Amino acid sequence: MSKRSKIILIVIAVFFIAALIWFGKKNAKSIVEYETETPFRTTIVKKTVATGKVIPLEEIEIKPQITGIIDKVLLLEGSKVKKGDLIATVRVVPNEQSLISAKGRVDNAKLRVNNSAVSYKRTKNLFDKGVIARTEFESVELTYNQAKQDLKNAQNDYQIIKRGSAGSGGSANTNIIAQMSGTILEIPVKEGDQVIQSNNFNAGTTIASIADMAKMIFEGKVDESEVGKLVKGTEIEVSIGAIEGTKFPAKLNFIAPKGTEEGGAVQFKIKADVSLDDKFFIRAGYSANADIVLVKKDSVLSIKEALLRFDKKTEEPYVEVKQADGNYEKKTLKLGTSDGVNVEILEGVTKDDEIKIWNKASKDDKKKED
Template sequence: MKKVIIFGGIAVALIAVLIWFGKKNSASPIEYKTEKAFKATIIKKSVATGKVTPLEEVEIKPQIAGIIDKIVVEEGAIVKTGDLLATVRVVPNEQSLTSAKGRINSVQIQLNNTKIQYDRNKKLFDKGVISRQEFESLELSYNQAKNDLRNAQNDYQIIKKGSAGSSGANTNIRATTSGMVVEIPVKKGYQVVETNGFSAGTTIATIADMTKMIFEGKVDESEVGKLVKGTEIEISLGAIENKKFPAVLNFIAPKGTEEAGAVQFKIKADVSLDDEHFIRAGYSANAEIVLERKDSVLSIKESLLQFDRKTELPYVEIKNAEGTFDKKDVKLGTSDGVNVEILEGVTKDDDIKIWNQTSKEEDKKDNI
């Protein structure tokens, strides 16, 4: 009796399995949505990040060391060539001052001795005792001694006051170009160093022409070969929303620099400004550069592409007359990240499988 029950249970289970497989095999195949190729204009762009800076920017440096005594302009002020920016009070070096004073004493002694000789020989020349040539030689030495004394005194005044004149102890720092004062990195009381052959000197102010701005950015080595001087580009500024400024590419660096494992090349472009917006130096900016443009070419959405696991070559699935799909290799052209140009493999009449999206009927069945 037990054996009958066991074999009966096995038979019922087997029949249930066969019924389930029958229903599974009789179910209709999954139906996928399709799309057709279309004509589109594909524009491939590159985005370079950087900033906008003045085309002409001049750093004003002192010609003598000292301490900032007064600053007479503020950042943002418009100045012209020759306008006073600041004054520097000279703090003389004691060793140099002592040396200059000692040179004055030495030259004064030489002058006194030469004057005695000159006065004595002038009397002899007036009496006709010595020749004119001999007297003129002594006169030349006397005049040279007087000139040496004046030079030594001037050197002493320059070391002590910063000027050989009688203008006082302040040295005036003036603008060497016209424009806007964009930066004053010093304050009253700061010690500054003059420009010379051993030092670049301390920058007292930076003056720039804010009506002429350029974009400076970097592009990757994979895209720099497609850039051409004179190309029109668009500049977007982080500080100004929904506004693009036209620019013209005028410089592409002949040498790149490695950054984070990638080689970057510097580019520059002249930016066209308008009267509505004031562009400040140092604004962060992005430049949109058209690398390639294809007008009215046969295209499909990139989402329709599939890639062979072994060859990694692209293909699509085309619907045939029986309602199934055939694999078709394709040759691709330009892509803008959304649409891609089709060179070979697909016609405008082909129904291309949307491989990751099924029909609404199948979606309803899955939900049930």
């Protein structure tokens, strides 16, 4: 082989080696490129949602004052009533044994009255003639008056057992009237049903329930982890499932001092006065949700939560910030309030820092996190 051929081969070999080195270095560089974002100032609002329903503020149940059978139901559910309006009437069905016993007491009282009347007339004639003393006459007169009073009491007892009341007040017990103005929500009885008056051993039969539909409240429950952040008087928004696209303002006025366990979690009852809109008719028992602001911070330095990473060992949050040479430096952060999308930054980065937007995780990224 000639000297010229050797030189050509050597040059080709040098170029080939140089090309290999160049391609090797080029391939060694990461082909992954990252975009960046800078922190920004925004308002962060942390909310909780309480599920519940809207119910009337004032609702009463009307029960009978006597035991009997519903004779007539004069109004329907949904009717608007004023205090004193007649809703239904009750017919008394007396107990036969009690009725016979009461009738016997009346007859006995009449016998005593008749006997006392005869004695009274005889004694009065003698007293008028001066035959007997005044004290003896007054004693007989007292016995006669007591007998008449006993007869009256026995007759009243008989009328109460027979009709439900004595004298002209009979309708006061048999008439079921509205005790407040409002709307009849429910009449759970019908004509012919037997009803029982309330007493020490029985709550009695509910004939009707009435509520003022112009005053509604939201009643719901919140978890124990959030109840400590609630404050009475807080303005909230109530969304009613049956009325889409409308939120009703409300004010929190009650937070239960004691919780109840439901499904392994302790729930606390809350109530809020709802401001109604005349355009909508709100029915009692509508399901509703209440948006309650727990924390609100205005114009705080924030980043998107998607930019965060968490150290597997310390579990501390961090981001990677772009440096002047194009490399990224890990910065541990101290976080504040989060709304699920943005998170407040207390320490770690400034508003001018360029934070890496993480692409789909690669092996190199995983090695860095490890």
